[in-house]
Amino acid sequence: MKDIREDIAWAQINKDVLKSLENPRRMYWVILFIAIAMVGVAVGCEVYQYTTGLGVANFSNPHVWGLYIATFIFWIGMSHSGTLLSAILHLMHADWRKPIYRFAEAMTTFSLMTAGLFVAVHLGRVWQIYYALPYPNMRQVWPNFQSPLLWDAMAIFTYLSSSILFLYVGMIPDLAICRDNMNPGWRKKLYTALALGWEGTDRQWRNFRVTYLTIACFLIPLAVSVHSIVASDFAMSQQPGWHITSFPPYFVAGALYSGCAAIITLFIILRYVFKFEEYMTMGILKKIVRLTFAIAMVWTYLNLIEYAAVWYGHDQAAKDVLIQKATGPYAPFWWAMNFCGSIVPLIMLFKRFQTHIPMMMAVSILLNLGMWLERWMIVAPTFSHGYYPWTWDHDQWPSLVQWGIVFGSFGWFGLLFMVFCKVFPSVSMYEVKEMVYHRSQATKKLEATGKMAAAGKGAH
Amino acid sequence: MSISTLLENYSEFRHFHPVDDVPHNPYKWAMSIDLDACSGCNACSVACYAENNLPVVGREKYLHGQAMHWMRIERYWDEDGREFPDQGAQFLPMMCQQCEAAPCETVCPVGATNHTPDGINSQIYNRCIGSRYCSANCPYKVRYFNWYDYPTTDNVWPAEMNQQLNPDVTVRGKGVMEKCTFCIQRVTVAKNNAKSEGRLVHDGEVQTACQQACPTSAISFGNLVDPESRVHKQWQVQKVELDKDAQTKDKEEGGSDLRGYRILEELRPYPSVMYLERVRETAI
Numbered sequence: 129m130k131d132i133r134e135d136i137a138w139a140q141i142n143k144d145v146l147k148s149l150e151n152p153r154r155m156y157w158v159i160l161f162i163a164i165a166m167v168g169v170a171v172g173c174e175v176y177q178y179t180t181g182l183g184v185a186n187f188s189n190p191h192v193w194g195l196y197i198a199t200f201i202f203w204i205g206m207s208h209s210g211t212l213l214s215a216i217l218h219l220m221h222a223d224w225r226k227p228i229y230r231f232a233e234a235m236t237t238f239s240l241m242t243a244g245l246f247v248a249v250h251l252g253r254v255w256q257i258y259y260a261l262p263y264p265n266m267r268q269v270w271p272n273f274q275s276p277l278l279w280d281a282m283a284i285f286t287y288l289s290s291s292i293l294f295l296y297v298g299m300i301p302d303l304a305i306c307r308d309n310m311n312p313g314w315r316k317k318l319y320t321a322l323a324l325g326w327e328g329t330d331r332q333w334r335n336f337r338v339t340y341l342t343i344a345c346f347l348i349p350l351a352v353s354v355h356s357i358v359a360s361d362f363a364m365s366q367q368p369g370w371h372i373t374s375f376p377p378y379f380v381a382g383a384l385y386s387g388c389a390a391i392i393t394l395f396i397i398l399r400y401v402f403k404f405e406e407y408m409t410m411g412i413l414k415k416i417v418r419l420t421f422a423i424a425m426v427w428t429y430l431n432l433i434e435y436a437a438v439w440y441g442h443d444q445a446a447k448d449v450l451i452q453k454a455t456g457p458y459a460p461f462w463w464a465m466n467f468c469g470s471i472v473p474l475i476m477l478f479k480r481f482q483t484h485i486p487m488m489m490a491v492s493i494l495l496n497l498g499m500w501l502e503r504w505m506i507v508a509p510t511f512s513h514g515y516y517p518w519t520w521d522h523d524q525w526p527s528l529v530q531w532g533i534v535f536g537s538f539g540w541f542g543l544l545f546m547v548f549c550k551v552f553p554s555v556s557m558y559e560v561k562e563m564v565y566h567r568s569q570a571t572k573k574l575e576a577t578g579k580m581a582a583a584g585k586g587a588h
Numbered sequence: 589m590s591i592s593t594l595l596e597n598y599s600e601f602r603h604f605h606p607v608d609d610v611p612h613n614p615y616k617w618a619m620s621i622d623l624d625a626c627s628g629c630n631a632c633s634v635a636c637y638a639e640n641n642l643p644v645v646g647r648e649k650y651l652h653g654q655a656m657h658w659m660r661i662e663r664y665w666d667e668d669g670r671e672f673p674d675q676g677a678q679f680l681p682m683m684c685q686q687c688e689a690a691p692c693e694t695v696c697p698v699g700a701t702n703h704t705p706d707g708i709n710s711q712i713y714n715r716c717i718g719s720r721y722c723s724a725n726c727p728y729k730v731r732y733f734n735w736y737d738y739p740t741t742d743n744v745w746p747a748e749m750n751q752q753l754n755p756d757v758t759v760r761g762k763g764v765m766e767k768c769t770f771c772i773q774r775v776t777v778a779k780n781n782a783k784s785e786g787r788l789v790h791d792g793e794v795q796t797a798c799q800q801a802c803p804t805s806a807i808s809f810g811n812l813v814d815p816e817s818r819v820h821k822q823w824q825v826q827k828v829e830l831d832k833d834a835q836t837k838d839k840e841e842g843g844s845d846l847r848g849y850r851i852l853e854e855l856r857p858y859p860s861v862m863y864l865e866r867v868r869e870t871a872i
Contacts, residue, residue, distance in 0.1 A: 181762050182718075183735030188653025190729050192720040252718015252733065252763025259698040259717050269715075270699070277697035277721055365725045366691045366855060511724070515852055518662040518682070519729040521653055 131224045131411040134568040138561050141407075145302075145553045145560075146309055148402035156401045156546065163542035170536020173529045174249060182252060186527035190519050191511045195530045196250040198504040199537060202386065203243035204284070204358050205379070205499065209387025210236025210291065211351040214298065215344040223566065224415050226559040227407040231398055231549065232391050233295045238544040239390075240288045242537050247281075249533055276360040283354045290350060294343045300326050300336065301558040318551075355383045362506060368445035369453075369510040374437060378430040385427045385469075386499035388420040392492035394545070396485055398554060407555050410483040417482045424473035424495070431469065431502075445515050452513040453505060457522050462505050468498025614788055615706035615779070616860075617770050618812040619796075620822040620848075621681055623865035625806035628679030633659045635801030636683075639771060641757050643738035643745075656732045658768040659683045659798050681807070683798070684709060684730045684768035685851065685859035692722035692731065700765070707812070707860060708770050718763040727852050730767055737762035770809070771796040791817040812860075822848075823862055835867040 177184050187194060214229040248254045260271055260281050271278050304326035307319035326332060359379035362370035372378075395416065399408040438450045453462045472494045481487045512522050548554070636642065636659040643656050659681060666676035686709045693701050693709065700715035701722055723731040738744040739759045745752075753759060756773040760766050771794075778794035791810050799807040810819035826848030835846055847866040850859045 180741070181734070181736035183649065183652070183654055186652065187733070187735060189655070189723075189732065190653065192723040192733060250719070252720065252765075253716065256717045259715065272694075272696050272699035274694045275697040275721070276695065277719055281697065361721075365695065366727060367725060514729060515727045517664070518680070524653060
């Protein structure tokens with residue numbers, strides 16, 4: 129099974145991708161409408177919560193954090209796969225990433241933006257949010273550099289700005305193609321401005337390659353550190369169930385895992401909506417599915433390590449929290465998380481299912497459900513079962529306001545993502561051309577050697 | 589490090605956990621609560637409400653766990669096999685333990701909660717952005733968040749009721765964290781008076797609201813650095829260590845007469861509140 133047809137003409141690639149900017153299937157508008165409706169729900173909930181106070185979200189004394197923080201981690205985690213595909217696989221010369229890295233990179237940017245909103249939704253006094261930034265001020269009041277939340281703020285800002293830059297720089301040659309093929313109008317003006325006068329000269333390509341590689345190298349350690357820092361929010365605290373050394377690698381594995389699962393979901397959606405069947409092929413789907421499976425097993429291992437470390441450790445409070453997770457009010461969610469995270473990916477072992485689109489759609493959504501539950505199961509049970517009995521509170525559940533905002537965040541992400549895919553080329557044209565070229569050259573070479581071998585020449 | 593570190597050389601302790609450049613601070617405010625004297629009457633809690641302008645949130649919000657009692661009485665029923673009217677109970681007055689190495693202070697992203705040089709864990713309401721990380725990291729869960737706008741929207745103190753508010757204490761708005769301050773407004777007045785007279789604060793010159801209201805005088809508050817203070821003497825007499833075995837046996841069995849402990853001391857937050865009662869291995 130080939131990753132891409134090797135005889136696609138370059139003009140055909142341009143035509144197919146540019147078509148996605150103009151006339152997608154009707155499903156596009158359905159998805160966009162649903163996304164806007166979901167955002168509407170969230171905005172309503174947030175307005176109510178903002179004017180009344182966070183109490184309406186059913187926060188209480190032990191349960192000071194809830195779904196907002198859990199979903200925040202979920203979205204931060206989601207952002208990691210874009211970097212995995214576009215930067216790590218770029219350095220490893222895995223060229224099958226080329227037709228799909230653009231939307232993965234967009235996913236990174238938009239999920240970071242969604243995560244950023246949760247910080248605002250979560251804060252008691254969001255209008256003072258700039259206190260958390262080390263901005264210069266006359267009174268020399270600085271934020272607290274010891275706090276993992278501050279590291280969070282800085283890491284996420286850095287990651288967001290670098291990934292926007294990476295997405296944009298990687299898109300410049302494609303924007304020039306768009307500019308050259310558009311009829312005059314606002315789109316033409318937009319692409320002209322964004323293409324920065326790209327003409328495709330040798331010098332421009334050379335500078336472009338160096339820039340792209342530099343940002344890729346910069347982004348990889350950044351991606352790892354961002355989720356390690358989010359993990360530090362918990363690992364650096366002193367609470368039972370959070371104070372676990374293995375959290376940073378565990379979080380990074382979970383992040384790559386949920387991100388890869390989301391890539392499968394979006395792959396299937398985009399492939400249908402924008403008629404990308406020629407580019408997002410079954411061969412590529414198979415490769416991402418295998419990658420996801422490998423990461424799923426890494427996550428499962430780290431998850432079991434965490435349980436074992438708590439179980440065999442001497443920290444009675446942490447052990448109680450673990451028992452509470454497995455048997456208490458959160459038990460259905462905890463078991464569902466383990467099932468979705470560790471058992472469901474086994475379906476990916478079957479070759480027949482690796483390219484079975486409805487099955488992979490269902491599996492990828494289940495995996496992400498499991499990963500969302502994982503984040504919730506990290507945050508909530510610790511609050512319900514603290515260090516000593518008076519602080520225990522097993523019956524506090526998030527209110528509909530919290531659920532509404534979490535629900536709407538998926539709509540917000542979908543909205544941003546869908547608008548992006550309609551305005552910018554979501555398949556990288558120039559890289560697909562490269563891929564087609566290199567693949568066809570390789571095939572030609574192979575055929576030539578084959579012929580030579582068949583003719584009895586070149587045996588040595 | 590042991591309890592004696594706090595008692596004998598507070599400045600040196602602060603050298604390891606620095607808050608300021610003050611080399612020799614003459615004050616370290618601390619408390620001791622005699623649980624054998626506590627009858628669980630809740631007078632301390634009521635006094636705290638009155639002194640510190642705490643909003644009374646009402647039954648519904650209380651049941652949601654949104655009460656604002658800086659000082660709370662935790663009640664633990666004895667497992668003595670008897671039914672309710674005859675069943676015994678243990679009481680634990682719980683407020684901010686003013687930890688010397690406080691878990692809440694290090695995690696605040698904006699530095700809204702800090703340690704004062706005289707050992708009080710202070711909260712700056714104006715600086716708080718409401719991330720609630722401090723409460724998440726507090727092992728005692730003694731930090732209370734303003735989930736609603738109590739003074740205005742919720743109108744906890746309607747007209748004329750607001751005449752009973754303590755003018756020395758701010759009324760906190762929506763979205764900030766608050767907690768027991770060891771009645772810092774009283775401490776500050778006493779310190780200022782003493783300073784203007786060129787002396788140190790005498791023992792007993794400053795009382796917290798809960799201490800003042802306690803009918804059995806179970807609560808003592810004072811300067812731990814002053815060797816003559818009641819708190820210092822109580823801490824010194826009950827020079828208990830983390831190793832609790834000494835208290836679970838009687839003296840004849842090789843134990844000691846000591847009684848007292850600091851809650852969750854094994855987490856090493858160095859709380860400033862000593863509870864006076866013998867440590868038992870089992871519930872009654």
